[in-house]
Amino acid sequence: MPTHLLPPSPPPLRTWQTLLDLALAEDIGPGDITTQIVIGPESKGRARIEARQDLVICGLFVAEEVFRQVDAHLQINPVHREGERVAAGEALGFVEGSMRSILAAERTALNFLGRLSGISTLTSQFRDAVSETSCQIVDTRKTLPGWRVLDKFAVLAGGGINHRFALFDGILLKDNHVAAAGGVREAMNRARTRAPAGLRIQIEVESLQEAEDACAAGADFLLLDNCTPEAVARIVEQLGPDILLEASGGISLENVRAFAEAGVHRISIGALTHSAAAVDVALEVEDGPDRRP
Amino acid sequence: MPTHLLPPSPPPLRTWQTLLDLALAEDIGPGDITTQIVIGPESKGRARIEARQDLVICGLFVAEEVFRQVDAHLQINPVHREGERVAAGEALGFVEGSMRSILAAERTALNFLGRLSGISTLTSQFRDAVSETSCQIVDTRKTLPGWRVLDKFAVLAGGGINHRFALFDGILLKDNHVAAAGGVREAMNRARTRAPAGLRIQIEVESLQEAEDACAAGADFLLLDNCTPEAVARIVEQLGPDILLEASGGISLENVRAFAEAGVHRISIGALTHSAAAVDVALEVEDGPDRRP
Amino acid sequence: MPTHLLPPSPPPLRTWQTLLDLALAEDIGPGDITTQIVIGPESKGRARIEARQDLVICGLFVAEEVFRQVDAHLQINPVHREGERVAAGEALGFVEGSMRSILAAERTALNFLGRLSGISTLTSQFRDAVSETSCQIVDTRKTLPGWRVLDKFAVLAGGGINHRFALFDGILLKDNHVAAAGGVREAMNRARTRAPAGLRIQIEVESLQEAEDACAAGADFLLLDNCTPEAVARIVEQLGPDILLEASGGISLENVRAFAEAGVHRISIGALTHSAAAVDVALEVEDGPDRRP
């Protein structure tokens, strides 16, 4: 996590306990048949969770909770903090206790770690691609249903910044809203009169003309959707530094720097959360029951 | 969905209602501020959900439920069935009613559709890659926590086959179980004596030697993990047709056909569910409030 | 509800269903003993819900849902819209069907109506007290635990405006935050660098000096806490029209107009929700079972 920010606290367990309940119910349910029939209830061991590729770690706090909720007697020791870079082969943490419990919890813990670190790793790649610019990498509402709080935390862990959390905590006038209101001027008027005082009004535009119309109607926070870096640069130049600008649409690791250099303040990328591949993490039993003296 | 199978019913709403609750709570919560301040409560419209890329559709039954639960008065008409191939630009369905409701539900509906169709589309690509072999494409437990029933249905919709659903409905002896039991022979003995009669016992092996040991211990269902296609072929040849064989580990669209041609009965692929990118689907308002006479 | 605003949709049932579940469970639970032992299951009737005092109505949408969830066969007809003024003695709505169901649901429905209309009525009294000023009446987070979405809607119904919904959708630097950060300047610096782009930063001040310090540190949105109307007037004059000002603390129906005339943009009042007395509403059986031919 970038050092110039106070590290955020992970989201309260309350906000993802239901997802965790679903996860444990669906994978373990009434019990792990395999361990019950081949491993004795007294069998103890120690396992190492490790990175199988370079990654930015996120989700150890979830993995810990998975093990704890499967078996309150397991000892869990993470060896990295959320947002740290970890090299392939390094340990992420250790878990010790009942072998039945460790093996039953393994897949759920890894599934969480794999996805969340996938997001933080991809976010950090975008961050690296715009390094030394002041442009921020921002997420979207294209998170996986049920995962909003975790997905958004993983973006923070990867060095990104969160956009509005949801429909209830931000205002973004998109083309459909503008059309429904009868044009940019009327939409901005309604929004300015009626918006809660604590929220800025962001409006989506797709061209310099629309951007100028929006500013004329009082907008000071634009979403430039599906513009080329060149078009973005022209808008930046034309509107001057007082208008807050965010680019979105068609952004990739290849072209993100061009957008940043075009001068926008933020670049929002749905793929951070809707298409991040899981990273490869694994659990290795180090000290199993039958290897003990 | 392949025509030689009876089409499965989508999973009961009961099994994914909690995920849907989470999704609606996290994205809409107490309400969509933007639509409340710029769109009147009486405004009606019609929207088209469309594919922006070629895809195998999955999740329309979820999207329908999203719209219905946001507003029971919305009319929803899907125009494709789960598992059908759809070309870029085609409509997937239509939704009609209150503009406030349609726009509030849009993102959640699309987020479900994008992920589930991402899985079914990727699965169908693997299926196509092994076409005209008798080899089946199988999923794993590397689904997203909370999404097991939906992810597994998306695999079926893409023409794949489900592996065990979870730890409670199948037996798979992995290296850690074998080690804990004190070797292949003892693990197989315990499992055969104690397993519920309705379940086969699958055992993971990584070499011909291990495969032969497992068969000698009575195994008739092996998971060949991290073997090359050549190694797989040798094992197939050696063990003969009565042993059910599944390959896993390191499988990609490039090499999957080589595994199929090596003669395994099933190939299981974690990436189907842990790393499928979302497909691009969008909602277009066709007939908005201000365009009506 | 003031006519210059688009009427808000009531909060989605999803967001208050749990409160409704609690309410029905705690009052009806396994059943209403009294009706079961003295009224037959076939007994039908019609009841009128009426105002016993002048009020601004809020909560009919909840009362309807109470009756519907107690008995899906009840017919419910509200005769007023949320936010309308109703005189003592007027009907608010009618409910018809099984007498057992009507009487079992009565108290829960009235308890909701009484509190929500209590809030909307009190809010409208504050609104009336500042009529013909541009000052807005605003709620706070001093709502009843579990009732946030309903309490806040009742404020809207009474002609008020909502402040931030909760801690997650707005930024307000209070004295403790400023102290923890090491002073106004540092607190504002941290907040400006780190706040999500869509949120303004509001800072609490208690004197002209603090207000000027805050503005010097870049603030443009102040909460003037526990100031007299005179102190407020001086701050308004000194800071000029570009700084958004909200007054709070010690506001009553007697002094609220003085604050409004002092020139603040908003006045926030905890008592709207933490101390509104319930209004008097009652249910009268008009056409009971034994009065039918």
Next chain:
Amino acid sequence: MPTHLLPPSPPPLRTWQTLLDLALAEDIGPGDITTQIVIGPESKGRARIEARQDLVICGLFVAEEVFRQVDAHLQINPVHREGERVAAGEALGFVEGSMRSILAAERTALNFLGRLSGISTLTSQFRDAVSETSCQIVDTRKTLPGWRVLDKFAVLAGGGINHRFALFDGILLKDNHVAAAGGVREAMNRARTRAPAGLRIQIEVESLQEAEDACAAGADFLLLDNCTPEAVARIVEQLGPDILLEASGGISLENVRAFAEAGVHRISIGALTHSAAAVDVALEVEDGPDRRP
């Protein structure tokens, strides 16, 4: 709490955990943005919860649980017991630990304390008004939906007595029940034959005539609704000491003593729970992060 009663245990957490879940979800949700951006995760402090007015305290057990569930590492020390009288300025308790956690939990804890102490304080005022009579102050079912167990406990803490908890644990024949049954005699007959043996049958009457009719039909427990103290006195005199009498309707702090002196055994007052104003309680940081060496 009056010393002649065994102090009741606070209601089991199980019975108000859902309300607490709602409260924490609605106010904190995914997190407190303000503290996350201006206060570091390592910052510690100590806060004092204090009374800002004279009050009878109720709800410390809830406030403790709020802090504990927000952060299990917080240290909480209440310095009063439920039902004690506390003077303005006195401390109610202390909480120590992470500043982020204390400030995030503050409002929810105070909202519970303010309402519950509001009820217990108002109840104690009614108790004081009937002091040295044997008349008991009793609550009603006019509690806030979702708050029944807490509201009723607050009445006990204030020295009142609980009426039936709900529709399922008591029998009260009101006018509508009597009408539906076809008169007082038939209603009493049905009730006596069919009531569970453990429950008395209470019947509502509004005049001496109705009271006498009810007694003639076998009633021994009457609710005298909307009678004047004089009418009540006549009924008491007429019916003698064996009939249990409860007065309700139009009772205020001004006239409650007149009812008590008229000789009823209990006086039930809806306002105890439907219209109690919150008392003023506050949290003060005593030893904040930046004042530590």
Next chain:
Amino acid sequence: MPTHLLPPSPPPLRTWQTLLDLALAEDIGPGDITTQIVIGPESKGRARIEARQDLVICGLFVAEEVFRQVDAHLQINPVHREGERVAAGEALGFVEGSMRSILAAERTALNFLGRLSGISTLTSQFRDAVSETSCQIVDTRKTLPGWRVLDKFAVLAGGGINHRFALFDGILLKDNHVAAAGGVREAMNRARTRAPAGLRIQIEVESLQEAEDACAAGADFLLLDNCTPEAVARIVEQLGPDILLEASGGISLENVRAFAEAGVHRISIGALTHSAAAVDVALEVEDGPDRRP
């Protein structure tokens, strides 16, 4: 159900929906594999639910809800009312629609019907055994955890009467309470002073001496536990008709009439709910998919 009582409404769905959720989740979960692989989704049929033994039916309202919640399109037609006697071989109801749905729901519906009718049938046998006495058959709190509302309704359906529902709606002083209070006199004193006015106080005694002590202390409602019919008769004779008496402990179909004739008003029997064997009910497909033209 005995005709001299108003038929009770079945308990609200709200109070047993969670049990139903558990039931459907545990038996159907993500889906019925067998029907999905051998029966097509379009296959329709009609099934008859029938009694395989003489019984008093209870639980059709639950069975209906099971079918409805598994598939809202199923048509369900019960042909008996709760509490009716049904002969072996008679139909209880019919269900028509998707074969997949009918077969998936079958077992859960029958499991509910079998148990609830088991209770009502057993209760009716006890009722028959005391016919033409005025003694009532009463249940206890020895219901199956999670089933209280359903078990108690089944007792009503079988012609029994409910005892207190739970610990919160009745007062019963058992030996442990009396000991803890320091004797019968003190226990009765505490209880009379402190009990809610609407509740009678029942006290458990095991001998005539204890019964007389209890009455001397003011008791008018006794539980005679583990007494012989002869001992009961002596107590009845000694105490006279004004003391309400309930017998419990060691009651069977063989001896219940002796207790009734000894003159107690009620006999409570734990076995009604803790040891009722399920009755035999079955579902027969009448008109299956392959028998249609």
Next chain:
Amino acid sequence: MPTHLLPPSPPPLRTWQTLLDLALAEDIGPGDITTQIVIGPESKGRARIEARQDLVICGLFVAEEVFRQVDAHLQINPVHREGERVAAGEALGFVEGSMRSILAAERTALNFLGRLSGISTLTSQFRDAVSETSCQIVDTRKTLPGWRVLDKFAVLAGGGINHRFALFDGILLKDNHVAAAGGVREAMNRARTRAPAGLRIQIEVESLQEAEDACAAGADFLLLDNCTPEAVARIVEQLGPDILLEASGGISLENVRAFAEAGVHRISIGALTHSAAAVDVALEVEDGPDRRP
């Protein structure tokens, strides 16, 4: 529990917490009135849970959790392990702490213990009846709704074996499935092609002819329903040792040995769970509050 099996871990609390929630809510709810009015909050004591009949114990892990969730300060010490035989009069465990808490939790704890030990005791009687045969006693899906995981564990504790857990983890072709598919051959064909590889296919037959048809169609796992022991013996003889055979229907303690000796591998018995009578267990206060020095 038979020593030749690894003892299974009790099912995870997660899977029966909801049932426990229901149980505590329905019996204790807002509180135990009796203990609150006659026993002081400081009163402590110790109670012994004891067997009142010979039994095989099951459910101590549930009873412990009941006490713990009612009052986290109670000390609970079980003195037997799940599945052990206990003689009438022996202690099962002890609980120590607040008398209010112990008495409030007593009935719920005993209700769980009584039923679960009822199942394990009945199962052990069937086991004893087939002792020294290799035949296994197997449960069915005729468990009590909501109790599947607990009921099935009680069968294990009694020395039985679990059948499939539910519809989602096993395949059993019954007469209705066969009819719907158009005959044994087609049903087996569909099932073999489409079944998940890890599941065997079991098919129900009622005669030798049907058994032979099923084998001819490829079946190797039969359910012999409603056959006499003689018919079973003929089928065993005819089909030889490679076909796995299970008998069901009409099995009692009297005839179960005849079935076992007829040579089936498993005997499944619905009555184990649908009709097990509760065993008699009780809680005795040993060291109550007023007996302490």
